[in-house]
Amino acid sequence: MGRDGTERGGTERGGTERGGTERGGLPGASRREGLPDTQQGMRRRNLSRVMHAVAANGPLSRAAVAARIGLTRAAVSTLVDELIRAGLVEELGPERPCRVGRPGSALAVSAQGPAGIGAEVGVDHLAACVVDLRGAVRARATRRVDNRGRAPGPVVTDLMSLIRQVSAGAEQEGLRPAGLAIAVPGLVARDSHTVVRAPNLDWHDTDVGALLPAELPLVVDNEANFGALAELWLGAAPPADFLHVSAEVGIGAALVVEGRLLRGARGFAGELGHVPVWPDGPKCPCGGRGCLEQYAGEEAVLRAAGLAPGADRVELLATCAAAGDENVRGALREAGAALGIALTGAVNLLDPRAVVLGGALSRLAPWLLPSLRDELGRRIAGPGCAVAVSRLGPDGPLLGAAHAVVRSVLDDPVGVA
Amino acid sequence: MGRDGTERGGTERGGTERGGTERGGLPGASRREGLPDTQQGMRRRNLSRVMHAVAANGPLSRAAVAARIGLTRAAVSTLVDELIRAGLVEELGPERPCRVGRPGSALAVSAQGPAGIGAEVGVDHLAACVVDLRGAVRARATRRVDNRGRAPGPVVTDLMSLIRQVSAGAEQEGLRPAGLAIAVPGLVARDSHTVVRAPNLDWHDTDVGALLPAELPLVVDNEANFGALAELWLGAAPPADFLHVSAEVGIGAALVVEGRLLRGARGFAGELGHVPVWPDGPKCPCGGRGCLEQYAGEEAVLRAAGLAPGADRVELLATCAAAGDENVRGALREAGAALGIALTGAVNLLDPRAVVLGGALSRLAPWLLPSLRDELGRRIAGPGCAVAVSRLGPDGPLLGAAHAVVRSVLDDPVGVA
DNA sequence: ACTAATTTGTCAATCGCCATGACGAAATAG
DNA sequence: CTATTTCGTCATGGCGATTGACAAATTAGT
Structure with a gap:
């Protein structure tokens, strides 16, 4: 893919470089003022x-x-x-x-210029796609792999082969990859390529950038963040301030404020899954008690529903619920209620214009929403807050990643003349 | 004829008027795309x-x-x-x-140029001050008044007399008032001068701007917001990302992200007091159950401590606790624990670099902190989050308001001709 | 003490970028 | 066919920052 790689190699694009000036208390430290x-x-x-x-x-x-x-x-x-x-x-x-x-x-x-490459590491799949400047998906590839506990090296190698596949296809159409963005199901340190921890992959402090050939500008971020950005850029009637909730295995949230993602001081914002719901509830691996994930996490819901962990757990839940299984419906009702309680806190704190359910939650929304809306509506005074379901569903993170690259080109078109 | 009308009527583009019409900027200039x-x-x-x-x-x-x-x-x-x-x-x-x-x-x-006038409406006091461009407080006046349930008109009249007093003094020193900022203990609609509700004053949808002579540019905002800004601008070693918690009668929080205040879509962000702590706890006037204010609000703490509401409730609590009153200490311990639980959710969600306790909480911090830190430390995985106490204490909102005016001059120096 | 070196503030010249106003080109209206 | 309207471009000018040079003011070195 290195046709014009040298052309763009020099400049750092894509906003990650900016800001973050260390506000150390010492007067001499802050050299540049913007x-x-x-x-x-x-x-x-x-x-x-x-x-x-x-x-x-x-x-x-x-x-x-x-x-x-x-x-x-x-x-x-x-x-x-x-x-x-x-x-x-x-x-x-x-x-x-x-x-x-x-x-x-x-x-x-x-439609022939630079294009964004998005990639996704899921717990049981890998995916990559190419999106052109117009926003059209020009190539796409997915592969089902169980990545649970697999070492980062092989996973990234597999992902890279998918990436080469889609970008080769794109180059044949005259597109030139301008950057690569990878969505991972874990916490990513701010302005870095390091996955601090991804419990479901069992990755810890993994520098994804070091495992990849440094051909392209790279961004690595949480899948929930990319999902929220996809909702912002591609959603139906996107408000610029919303809270995007997604669940793959853990439960993550991403907050969009005035059209920008709130990442937190260390990049760890959005850990909705560990908001306390019942402070004396069951112990959580995070160290707390009664975290949301103990009630609405995938494992907890499966257990409450009396289902064994199978291949495609979310789909299993959905089909059972659709078939009228009262155990499953009850479990989802309880999960929705717990989500509603946790979201009450979030909404009171952040006053978003809407809450959007994405990822697996959008598939299960029909059975989660009633109890969720009920708790939220009962507990929140004032005008309340709309709860919507994402149209993008499981495609959000992948599309968001590719679009993030496209946006970075739009944001600074002249990387190098 | 219609130069604009034809343009709009003729084209069939799907009028995607971007949502951000109400950008907070001062000059009108609301063009189409930024x-x-x-x-x-x-x-x-x-x-x-x-x-x-x-x-x-x-x-x-x-x-x-x-x-x-x-x-x-x-x-x-x-x-x-x-x-x-x-x-x-x-x-x-x-x-x-x-x-x-x-x-x-x-x-x-x-030190002779424009100056900012800050004013504060508290539940039992009024205050005003003048701060020059260097940040020095050049004049100040306070008056103890019980404003509970008093009509907005008389309150604002009293406040205006304080304002005139300090600004007369400042003008004698060669200062020229450049704007007025008023801190109120209630919710203020975004980009407006309207107090939507202030439970402790019993104000509802009160347009403060309409009660004032329109002599100066005016800003009205929540006292918690101004307190957080004061912490940002005047605090000891201010990080640019922190959560400022203050309590006067209710419990408010203000989130500062990258040096900017997060106000929420409607301006109502920061309602920490109504985050659910024990979801099946006592009913709260807000409609919810087990809100933080039911455990750490002034009234709840006084009740738990077995004290009657007196003149200066916070001071009463502090002196009793300092004297070793076990009832009071226990009540504060419980309040601290509840705060810790609510803050766990907030910190997980927002990843601030620090939590700062301001307002009345800074006075009571010695007895709140142990249990607060205990809950927070136990429940939060990872690096955790520093908990600090504001040096500014009750002066925060007033100083923050005055400094907000000063900052607006620094931000656009020529606008003030 | 005297010179060399260094830093500051200012001036004149130049460059970059956008605004202004005028013009030809390409369509519609009558 | 002519008048009108709008589009894209060009030459000109203004504004703001850069460049390079210079006098002024101080320290360092001999």
């Missing part, structure tokens, strides 16, 4: 605005872009020229004249 | 950077400012000239030469 504002920065931001406008609002003429982002037509012309020369935007030809006046020439983000 | 990036904006941001650098890091020479913010000395020179002409920065004279080379001339933010 980055200086120079004309190049202005240019970059305006290029980004053009990209976002064109990417988000279909084909657009230069004049329409200018009106939308508040610059003059002349300025937009030069910006668009630069983007076309960089292969990020292409001219589709004259617009259909529907109003009086000369028709503009339609612009769209390139 | 505001355009023009040279004036660059100038404004760089003026702001100079102001922040000079304000934060003591007297500084132009060269030092340039090195710190990454601009050239020449550019900083013109920026500083403009700030001096505007009366926001003043030249203190030649620096003491400690290194080789020509000594610079020290710059500091003006």
Whole structure:
């Protein structure tokens, strides 16, 4: 995939580099006070605005872009020229004249330019996909593997072969991989490629970046985070402030505030699974008692339902519940109630505009929602908070990862001219 | 005819008006996709950077400012000239030469320029103060009044007389009030001056702005929010990510993320007092059961301690506990444990770098902390989270309000002509 | 004491980027 | 066929930061 790899190798893109200035108490420590504002920065931001406008609002003429982002037509012309020369935007030809006046020439983000590669390490599958700048999935591959307790090396090797497969297919279509984002079911240290712990994989302090060939800019993050970003970018009517709850084996949450992900000081935010629900409840491996996972975690629900852990546990639960199994329905009802109690705390604390259930929860939503909404509605004063179910379901994290790369290109189109 | 109307009617684009219409920014300028990036904006941001650098890091020479913010000395020179002409920065004279080379001339933010007025409506007091650009409190006035159940009109009238008193004093010293910020013990709707509800004052949907002469730019916000900002700006070794917990009558929290306050979609974030601790506990006026306030709220603690509500309840608790009253100590121990459980959820969810106890909690911290830390430490896996006590104590909200005005001047120095 | 070295603040010249206003081009309306 | 409207581009200008040079003020070295 290294056709133009050198071109992008130099610059660090994708926002991870920013911020985080150590606010050490010492006066001499904080050297830089934010980055200086120079004309190049202005240019970059305006290029980004053009990209976002064109990417988000279909084909657009230069004049329409200018009106939308508040610059003059002349300025937009030069910006668009630069983007076309960089292969990020292409001219589709004259617009259909529907109003009086000369028709503009339609612009769209390139379908041949850079593309984002998303990958996912699940507990029992691996997946990879390629998404182009327009947001279309151009290639995709999945493989069922039980990764429980498997060493990181072989897992990443397998994943890499999937990645090579999809990116080879994409390159044949003229796409150029611009970055790789990997979703993992575990905690990832902030601004790093290190999986601090992934209980279901039994990984600890694993530097995923060190296991991969350093061909592309890499991002590694929690699957719940990528799932939330997918909901933000691809969801039906996305509010910019919501709490995304997902469950694979553990229960994770991701909070989106003003269109940005809240990661926490160390990157560990979103551990909804270990919020205390019944403080004197059963012991939890985390050290606490009565954590949400003891009531709504996969294992707890299976046990309460009287089912043995099988191959596809979530599907098993769903089919049993759909068939009317009262044990299963009761277990899901209880899980929903526990979720509702934990979410009450979260909603009181964060005032999101909505709570979105993703991942396995979206599959089980029909049986979780009544008791969840009941607890939430009873306990929360005031206007309350909408509870919605994600359309994306289990695809969220993978799509979110690929789109994260695409967004990083939109955010800074001119990595290197 | 319709220059805008035709544009809208003709096209068939699926009007995806982005949700973020109500961006909190001061100037209207709500263009379609964020505001355009023009040279004036660059100038404004760089003026702001100079102001922040000079304000934060003591007297500084132009060269030092340039090195710190990454601009050239020449550019900083013109920026500083403009700030001096505007009366926001003043030249203190030649620096003491400690290194080789020509000594610079020290710059500091003006002590005679604009100043921020902070005011506070407490349940049993009113206060106002004036803070200059250097952060010094230049005037201050407090008055003990029992505001419980008093109508907003008279309360605001009394507060206004305090405000006039301090601002008259400040004007005699050459200060010019640049804005007014009022801290109230209740929920304030986002980007408004309306107190949606303040249970202890018995205010509902009260537009404080309408009760005040519109002399100055006004900000109204929750006292917990201002307290957290005070901690951020004035605290000992302030991390940029922390959870500030304060209690006056209710229990409020404010979350600071990357140096910014998280307000929530409606501005109601931080309702820690109504996080469920024991889901089947006693009923709470909010509608829930077993909310934190039922265990750690002022009333609950007084009841558990066997004390009658008196004049200064917090002080009463503190003196009894200090005297060794076992009933009081036990009540505070229980309250601390409940706080610890609620904070476990919050910390798991948000991963702050620290939890800071402010307001009345800082006074009672010696008796709350042991059980609080115990619960938190037992339940939270991983690196845990520091628990600190605010130095500011009850002064936090008032100082935070005044400083909020000062910060707004630093953030946009030329806006205040 | 005198010179060399270093740092500061400022000035003139230049470059980058966007705004302005005018123009030809391409469509519709009458 | 002409008037009107809108689009894209060009030349010009303004604004803001950079570059490079210089005088001023201080320390270091002999």
